[in-house]
Amino acid sequence: xxxxxxxxxxxxxxxxxxxxxxxxxxxxxxxxxxxxxxxxxxxxxxxxxxxxxxxxxxxxxxxxxxxxxxxxxxxxxxxxxxxxxxxxxxxxxxxxxxxxxxxxxxxxxxxxxxxxxxxxxxxxxxxxxxxxxxxxxxxxxxxxxxxxxxxxxxxxxxxxxxxxxxxxxxxxxxxxxxxxxxxxxxxxxxxxxxxxxxxxxxxxxxxxxxxxxxxxxxxxxxxxxxxxxxxxxxxxxxxxxxxxxxxxxxxxxxxxxxxxxxxxxxxxxxxxxxxxxxxxxxxxxxxxxxxxxxxxxxxxxxxxxxxxxxxxxxxxxxxxxxxxxxxxxxxxxxxxxxxxxxx
Amino acid sequence: xxxxxxxxxxxxxxxxxxxxxxxxxxxxxxxxxxxxxxxxxxxxxxxxxxxxxxxxxxxxxxxxxxxxxxxxxxxxxxxxxxxxxxxxxxxxxxxxxxxxxxxxxxxxxxxxxxxxxxxxxxxxxxxxxxxxxxxxxxxxxxxxxxxxxxxxxxxxxxxxxxxxxxxxxxxxxxxxxxxxxxxxxxxxxxxxxxxxxxxxxxxxxxxxxxxxxxxxxxxxxxxxxxxxxxxxxxxxxxxxxxxxxxxxxxxxxxxxxxxxxxxxxxxxxxxxxxxxxxxxxxxxxxxxxxxxxxxxxxxxxxxxxxxxxxxxxxxxxxxxxxxxxxxxxxxxxxxxxxxxxxxxxxxxxxxxxxxxxxxxxxxxxxxxxxxxxxxxxxxxxxxxxxxxxxxxxxxxxxxxxxxxxxxxxxxxxxxxxxxxxxxxxxxxxxxxxxxxxxxxxxxxxxxxxxxxxxxxxxxxxxxxxxxxxxxxxxxxxxxxxxxxxxxxxxxxxxxxxxxxxxxxxxxx
Numbered sequence: 001x002x003x004x005x006x007x008x009x010x011x012x013x014x015x016x017x018x019x020x021x022x023x024x025x026x027x028x029x030x031x032x033x034x035x036x037x038x039x040x041x042x043x044x045x046x047x048x049x050x051x052x053x054x055x056x057x058x059x060x061x062x063x064x065x066x067x068x069x070x071x072x073x074x075x076x077x078x079x080x081x082x083x084x085x086x087x088x089x090x091x092x093x094x095x096x097x098x099x100x101x102x103x104x105x106x107x108x109x110x111x112x113x114x115x116x117x118x119x120x121x122x123x124x125x126x127x128x129x130x131x132x133x134x135x136x137x138x139x140x141x142x143x144x145x146x147x148x149x150x151x152x153x154x155x156x157x158x159x160x161x162x163x164x165x166x167x168x169x170x171x172x173x174x175x176x177x178x179x180x181x182x183x184x185x186x187x188x189x190x191x192x193x194x195x196x197x198x199x200x201x202x203x204x205x206x207x208x209x210x211x212x213x214x215x216x217x218x219x220x221x222x223x224x225x226x227x228x229x230x231x232x233x234x235x236x237x238x239x240x241x242x243x244x245x246x247x248x249x250x251x252x253x254x255x256x257x258x259x260x261x262x263x264x265x266x267x268x269x270x271x272x273x274x275x276x277x278x279x280x281x282x283x284x285x286x287x288x289x290x291x292x293x294x295x296x297x298x299x300x301x302x303x304x305x306x307x308x309x310x311x312x313x314x315x316x317x318x319x320x321x322x323x324x325x326x327x328x329x330x331x332x333x334x335x336x337x338x339x340x341x342x343x
Numbered sequence: 344x345x346x347x348x349x350x351x352x353x354x355x356x357x358x359x360x361x362x363x364x365x366x367x368x369x370x371x372x373x374x375x376x377x378x379x380x381x382x383x384x385x386x387x388x389x390x391x392x393x394x395x396x397x398x399x400x401x402x403x404x405x406x407x408x409x410x411x412x413x414x415x416x417x418x419x420x421x422x423x424x425x426x427x428x429x430x431x432x433x434x435x436x437x438x439x440x441x442x443x444x445x446x447x448x449x450x451x452x453x454x455x456x457x458x459x460x461x462x463x464x465x466x467x468x469x470x471x472x473x474x475x476x477x478x479x480x481x482x483x484x485x486x487x488x489x490x491x492x493x494x495x496x497x498x499x500x501x502x503x504x505x506x507x508x509x510x511x512x513x514x515x516x517x518x519x520x521x522x523x524x525x526x527x528x529x530x531x532x533x534x535x536x537x538x539x540x541x542x543x544x545x546x547x548x549x550x551x552x553x554x555x556x557x558x559x560x561x562x563x564x565x566x567x568x569x570x571x572x573x574x575x576x577x578x579x580x581x582x583x584x585x586x587x588x589x590x591x592x593x594x595x596x597x598x599x600x601x602x603x604x605x606x607x608x609x610x611x612x613x614x615x616x617x618x619x620x621x622x623x624x625x626x627x628x629x630x631x632x633x634x635x636x637x638x639x640x641x642x643x644x645x646x647x648x649x650x651x652x653x654x655x656x657x658x659x660x661x662x663x664x665x666x667x668x669x670x671x672x673x674x675x676x677x678x679x680x681x682x683x684x685x686x687x688x689x690x691x692x693x694x695x696x697x698x699x700x701x702x703x704x705x706x707x708x709x710x711x712x713x714x715x716x717x718x719x720x721x722x723x724x725x726x727x728x729x730x731x732x733x734x735x736x737x738x739x740x741x742x743x744x745x746x747x748x749x750x751x752x753x754x755x756x757x758x759x760x761x762x763x764x765x766x767x768x769x770x771x772x773x774x775x776x777x778x779x780x781x782x783x784x785x786x787x788x789x790x791x792x793x794x795x796x797x798x799x800x801x802x803x804x805x806x807x808x809x810x811x812x813x814x815x816x817x818x819x820x821x822x823x824x825x826x827x828x829x830x831x832x833x834x835x836x837x838x839x840x841x842x843x844x845x846x847x848x849x850x851x
Contacts (some may be wrong), residue, residue, distance in 0.1 A: 001663070001672065001693055003679040005442050007778040009764035010684040010705075010712050011518075015726075017719050017771045071717055117720030117772075233725060282724040287739055289728060331739075338756040339593060339733040340606035 017116075021076030023231045024277065027222030028083060031273075034218045035087070038145040038211030040152035042091020045162050047083055049095050053102035054082035061111035077116055081105050084124040084278060088270060088317070090142045092153070092161045097138060101127035121324045122284045125317045132312065144178035145211030148202055152176075181209030181268040182313040185260060194257035199264075208267020216272040223276025232280040235289055239296025240275040241266060247304055269314040271303060278316070284324040291327070291334040298323045298330075351551070351581050354601035356594045358732040359586040360765050362685075364557065366521040369644035374525055374653035377641075377668055379426045379457060383659030384436045384448040384696040387412055387422055394447070395419045401432040407459040408635045410484070411449050417477075417497035420486045420699075423635040424451060425657035427458035437694050439681050439701075448696065451659065462633030468540060473499070476544040476630060483629030484636045484699075489523075489590075489619035490682055492700035495626070498618070499544045503611040509547040510599060510610075511538055513554040513561070513620040514583055516590040517683025520703040522640040523620050525653045527554065527561040530624055531568035537623030538578055540630050545616055550578040551599055552620065555585040587685060588763040592617045594732050606759055621702075641697055643669040647676030647706030656697050662704050663693040675708035685764040686777075719772040727766035727776065733759050737766035741776055744783030749790055752783045760784075 035043045058078040062069045085101050105127030113119045132139050146152055153161060153176070157168045167173065179187070181203050188198035198204075205213045226232045244265050251259040266272060279285065279299045286295045299319045306315020337343050388394035395412030399405055405424040414421040431450040438446035465471060465479045481496035489512060511534070515523045527534060538550045554561050565580050583589055583598050593604050595617065602613050610617055618626075621639065628634045637658055644651035649670030656665055662679070666672060680687040681695070682703055727737035736755060743752040760780045767776040828835055 001679075003689065003691060003693070004677055005689045005691055006678065006713065007767075007775050007781075008680075008684075008686050008688070008762075009768045009777070010678060010680050010687065010689065010707055011768060012711060012713055013716070013771070013773050014769050015771045016773065017722055020724065020771050068717070071719075075719060077722075115720070117722045230726065233729065282722050285723070287723055287725060287728070287736060289725065292725070335736065335755075336728070336734045338606065338735055338759045339597070340603045340608070340759065341734075341756065 017075045017077070020231050021080050023226060023229055024080050025076065025083060027226045027231075028087070028219075028277065030222055031215050031218035032083075032087070034211075034215045038215065039091045039143050040146070041155050041158040042089075042093075042143065042153075042162070043086065045095075045158060046086035046089045046091065046093065046098065049098035049162070050086040050089070050102055051079050051082035053099050054078040054085075054106050057102055057106035058111075061107055061115075065111060065115065067115065072116060075116060078106060078110075081110070081123045081127075084273075085127050087273060088124075088128045090139060092141060092143065092158065093138055094165055095163050097131050097135060100134070101131045103127075104130040117283055119283055122278060122281045122320055125278060125320045125324075128317045129321060132317070140179075140183065141173060141177045142180045142183075143176055144203075147210060148178065150175060178203060180313065181212060181264075182307065185264075185268075186307075186313045189258060195260055195264075196257065204264075205267075207261075207263040209269075212269070213267040216267045219272040219276055223272070223280075226276065226280075232276065233289070233292065235292035236280045236285065236296040236299075237275040239293040240271070240279055240300045243297040243300035244271065244304065247301065265304065265307070269307075270316045271314075274299065274303070274316040274320060279320055279323070284327065286327045286334070287331045288334040288336060290336070291330040294330050294334065295323050295327060298326060351579060351599065353581070353583060354598055355584075356586075356589070356597040356732050357734060358730045358765065359588060359594070360730055360768060361585070362516075362518045362587050364585065365519045365644070366515075366524060368519070369521045369642045369651040369653055370525060372652055373529065374640055374655050375668065377654040377656040377660060377665055379453050379455075379657055380660050380664045381453055382431075382661075383425050383428075383451040383453065383657060384434070384661065385411065385422050385425060385451060385659035386436075386438065386696065386698055387433070387447045387449060395421050397433070397449075399430045399449070401430055403430045404428070404454070405430055405451070407457060408462075408637060409460050410482070410635070414481055417481060417500055418494050420492075420494045420496075421482065421484045421635075422449065423484050423637050423658075425637040425659050426451070426453050427456050428453040436696065437692055439688050439690055439695050439698075442689070443691055448659070459634075464633035465630045468543070468630050471543075473544045473546060476540060479630050480544070480626055482635070483625070485622065485625055485629060486636075486699045487619055488621035488625060488639055488699060488702070490700045490702055492698065495618070495622060498616060499541070501611070503545070503614070503616075505614050506545045506547055506611060506616060507549060507614045508600075508616075509538065509542045509545060509550045510595060510615055510617045511541075511550060511552040511620050511623050512590060512592070512595055512617055513552055513558075514585075514590040514595060515702075516555065516585060516587040517685055517687070517703070518587075519644050519705050520642050520683050521644070522642045522653055522702050524558055524561055525642075526621055526624060526640050527558070528564050531561075531564040532572055533624040533627040534565065534620050535568045535572040535578060536631060537620075537625070537627035539573065539575075540626045541616075541618055541623055542577060547616070548577060552578060552580045553583050553595055553599060554580060555589075556582045557585055558582075587765065588732060588761070591732070591761055591763060593761065606756070636699060639697070639699060639701070641665060641701055642703040642705075644703065645676075645680075645705040646708045646711055647673050647678070648704075649673060658697060658699060660697045661693065662690070662695055662697065665697070665704060666693060666706070672706055673708060675710070676706040677709045678707040678712045680705040680707065685768065686762060713773075716773040718774045721770075721772055721774060724771055726769040726771070730765040730769050732763060732765065733761055735760060737776055740783070741774060741779050744779050744786070747786070749783065749787045753787055757783050757787065 105123035109123040109126035110119045160166045227234050245262045248262045248265050252261050286292045302319035303315045406427045409424045411422045429452045434450045435445040436448040477496050477499050485495035486492040542550050569578050625636050641654050641656045643665050679690045740755050
C-alpha cells in the first residue's frame with residue numbers, strides 16, 4: 001500500500017490565523033456593546049465603514065500584488081484593523097475619515113511593507129495617527145455619554161451626520177458634543193485647576209471617565225479571555241498596566257493636584273484597549289517574551305509622557321508606533337538563553 | 344513538586360505541550376506474539392554506526408540469534424538472525440529514512456522451525472566488571488530501543504569519571520505510543536534487572552526510572568519488582584508529569600536533575616547516562632538469559648488501524664505483516680507514521696521492515712492529519728517561543744532559514760533544535776517549521792563543508808604559491824650570482840687563469 005509523505009508533526013494544527021483573529025473580534029464585542037450604550041449608534045457605523053474600506057483596500061492591494069485574494073481576506077486581519085481603528089473614532093466622525101485612515105492603514109502601513117506578517121508598524125495605529133494629525137478637529141468632536149446627553153442621535157440621525165455631515169435639526173455640535181475626560185483633564189490642568197476640581201466635571205465617572213471606565217473594563221475582560229485562550233500572551237498587557245500604576249502612583253501621591261490617579265489614567269482614553277488589543281499586535285511587536293515586557297513598559301512610559309507633556313490628550317497611538325520602531329532592537333538584546341548554553 | 348514514590352524533587356522544563364493521550368487504544372489487550380513471516384528483511388546497518396562485515400553466505404542456514412554481521416568496534420552493532428532459516432542474499436530494501444531510500448538488508452527465508460542457537464548468558468554478571476558486561480551487550484546487538492538506535496556499548500563504554508546516575512527513560516510522551524508502557528507492565532523484573540546490569544556497566548550508584556504520571560499500573564508493577572530484585576536499593580521510580588517532549592533525553596535530564604546538558608557536550612559530562620527502559624530489558628535478555636536482540640515490542644495503532652494493539656515482533660518483519668495481524672487498515676488510512684505523531688517519520692510504503700528502533704506504527708486517517716495547508720506568512724504570534732523546550736526563537740529561526748541567512752540561523756542556535764515539533768503544532772500560520780529547520784541544518788552543514796573544503800584548497804594553493812615563490816627566488820639568486828660574475832670579467836678571467844694554473848700544477 002502507498003501512503004502520503006509529509007513532515008512531522010502529523011496532527012492537525014491546533015489553531016489558525018483566522019481563528020485567532022476571530023477570537024480577537026469576539027473579545028471586543030462586549031466593549032463595543034458598552035460603547036453603543038454610552039455613545040449611541042455611531043460606533044456601529046464607524047465599524048461598518050472602517051471594515052468595509054479595510055476589506056476593499058485589502059482586496060485591491062492583494063490583487064495588485066498578485067496574491068491569493070480569497071485566502072488573505074479570509075484571515076480576518078483586515079477586519080481586526082478596521083474594528084480597532086473604528087474604536088478610536090469619535091462616534092459621529094465623517095465617513096471619509098475612515099476611508100483615509102484605512103488607506104494609510106491597509107495600503108501604506110500593511111501592503112507597501114509586504115502584507116500580512118511584514119508590516120513594521122501597527123496598521124490601525126498608523127491610520128489613526130494619520131487622521132488625528134490631518135483632521136484634529138473632526139477627531140475631537142466626541143459625543144457626551146448617554147447619562148449627560150440631551151439625547152443621543154438615533155439611527156437615521158447618526159447616518160445623516162456621518163454620511164452627509166448634517167446634524168439633527170435644532171441641534172448644534174456644542175449641544176451634543178463634550179470634551180473627553182482626557183481633554184477635560186488636559187485643559188483643566190492648563191487652566192491651573194487642581195485635579196480634584198477638574199474631576200467635579202460630570203464627564204468623570206467613579207474612577208475614570210463616565211462611560212469610558214465601563215468600556216475600558218469590558219476591554220479588560222475581553223483581553224483576559226484572550227489571555228486565557230492563549231490568543232495573546234500576558235506579557236504586554238501586564239507590563240503596560242503595571243508600568244502605568246508604578247509610574248503614576250508616586251506622582252499622584254506627591255502631587256495629587258496636578259497628577260491624575262492611576263485608575264484615572266487607566267480607565268480613560270484608549271489605554272486598556274491598547275494594552276490588550278493593540279500593543280499585543282504580534283506582527284509589529286516584540287519576538288521575545290522579555291522583549292514583550294519591555295515593549296509594554298515602553299508603551300506605558302511614552303503614553304504617560306505624551307499625556308503629560310505632549311500635544312495630544314492621549315498618546316497611546318504614538319507610543320505604540322514609537323515602540324514598533326524599537327521592537328527589532330529590543331528583540332536583539334532580549335534573546336532567551338538556549339538550553340545548554342551559558343548566558 | 345515532589346513525588347510520593349521517590350521523594351525526588353522535580354524541576355520541570357520550559358515550554359512543551361500537554362497532549363491528549365491515546366495510549367489506552369493499544370493497551371486494551373496484552374501484546375500479541377506476531378507471526379514469524381516467511382521472509383524477513385534484516386537491515387545490516389540498522390544503527391547510527393557503520394555497517395558490520397557479513398558473516399554469512401547466501402544459501403547458508405542460520406539459527407535464531409546467530410550473528411549475521413561481525414562487530415569490529417563499539418559503533419558497529421551486529422545484526423542477528425531473527426529466526427531460523429536460509430539466507431537468500433543481500434538485497435536493497437526500502438528504508439524509513441531518508442524518505443524513499445533503500446538500505447542493504449539480509450533477506451532471510453524462515454524455515455518455520457524457529458530453532459535457536461544455544462543461549463550464551465554472562466555467568467555471574469553481578470560480580471563481573473564493566474568491560475565484560477559491555478562486550479556482552481555489544482555481541483548481543485544492543486542499540487537504543489527508544490528510536491535513535493544509538494549503539495548501547497558505545498554509550499556505556501568510556502572513562503567518564505564520576506558517572507553516578509543511570510536514567511531509564513520510560514516516559515513515552517508521544518500521544519499514541521504504548522510499547523514501553525506495555526513492556527513495563529508485563530516485564531517489570533527484566534527492566535529492574537536490566538537497570539542493575541546497565542548501572543553495573545557504568546558503575547552508577549543510582550538508577551532513576553522515569554515514568555509518566557498517568558501510568559498507575561506501571562508504577563505498581565515496577566515498584567513490586569523493585570522490592571524483590573533491587574536488594575542494594577539503588578533503583579528509584581520517579582513519576583513525572585506528562586508533558587511532551589519530556590521523553591526527550593535532554594528534557595528528561597532537566598526535569599529530573601535541573602541540569603542542562605551542555606550544548607557541545609553529552610549527558611555523561613553531567614555524570615549521567617540515559618537509556619530506554621526497553622534497552623534495559625534487552626540488556627537483561629542478553630546478559631542474564633543469553634539472547635541477542637532479535638525481537639521487540641511494537642505498537643500498531645491509530646485511527647487508521649482496525650484492531651490496534653502491541654506486538655512482540657521479530658526484527659525484519661515487514662510493517663504490512665504486523666498491520667494485517669492488527670486487522671488491517673481502515674478505508675480512510677492515508678498516512679503511515681513510524682514513531683509518534685509529533686516527531687515520527689511518514690512512510691511511503693508498509694514494505695519497510697521493523698528495526699531495533701521501531702517503537703510504533705501509526706496509521707492516521709485523512710481528517711486527522713496535518714494537511715499541506717496553504718501556509719500564511721508568520722505573524723510573529725510567539726506561541727512557538729512559548730512552547731519551545733530548547734529556549735529558541737522558532738519564528739526568527741524560520742525567517743532566517745527561509746531567507747537563506749544560514750549564519751543568522753546558526754547564531755540563533757539552529758543546531759540546538761531537537762525537532763520535537765511543538766512549534767509547528769501550535770503555529771497558526773501552519774508553517775512546516777521542523778521541515779524548514781532540517782533544511783536549514785542541511786544547508787549549514789553543506790556550507791561548513793564547503794568552507795572547510797575552500798579553506799583546505801586555499802591552504803594548498805598558498806603552500807604551492809610559496810613553494811613556487813621560493814623556487815623562483817632561488818633561481819633569481821643563482822642568476823644574480825652568475826650575472827655578477829659576468830659583470831666582473833677581470834675577476835672571471837683571473838679565476839679562469841687560476842684554474843688553468845691549478846691544472847698545470849697538477850700535471851707537473
